[in-house]
Amino acid sequence: MEHQVDLTIDAKGQKCPMPVLMTSRGIKKIESGQVMLVEATDGGSRSDIPSWAKDTGNELLETTSDNGVFRYLIRKK
């Protein structure tokens, strides 16, 4: 499923907890209903980003991984 991405956060190379902090910072910059793409290489993000999304009520639309890069599509609540 293709989504229009309104903001891309490049957290590649960043270690815990930076991907979550950058995700949190990013979500403040978009409007409700808009979609943010977060790219990270930190393995911890595989559990951190989904749990962050669940607990903050934002919707994790899609998680993909490619060549060590994890991509998370998140829709702001």
Place this chain on the structure above:
Amino acid sequence: MSDAAMSADNDSDVPNAMTIVAWSGDLDKMWPTLILGSTGAAYGMQTTIFFTFWGLFPLVRDDVRVTGTNAMTKALAGMNRPGISHMKLSKLNMAGAGAWMMNKLATDNKVASPKELIEMCLELDVNLWPCEMTMELLGLRRDQLIEGVGDPVGAATALSAMSKSQINLFI
């Protein structure tokens, strides 16, 4: 359904407040304190860090060498250099070599430094509360602390925040 039950339903099981008592000024304790503090705020929790005893020294600006009002408190700052960039390891410090190696490893691995994390905390509106009593005890002045920290508070204020927090940590 009663109001209390309704609000419990609406809140689900997501914590909305966290308070950390930062007692230690050791690098290997303050680091996780700041990681958890900034992440808590990223989680949308009302996050407060109460800095007391040794935990206060990292709140002092890096450029301040001497703190204290008398020979004893000045000597303390001399032996325990204040500032977020001058913390020591609780073990294997080896006169600073251990701390230097830890910082080097962190930089090489792109792990955010305590200084970056405290800036992140400020950006994410984490309450950084210095302990008033310890400040007086150690002879620390408000203008010697980094910008953005809250007003010095007492134990009761810290406890009040803790009583409203689902997560309370003492590090």
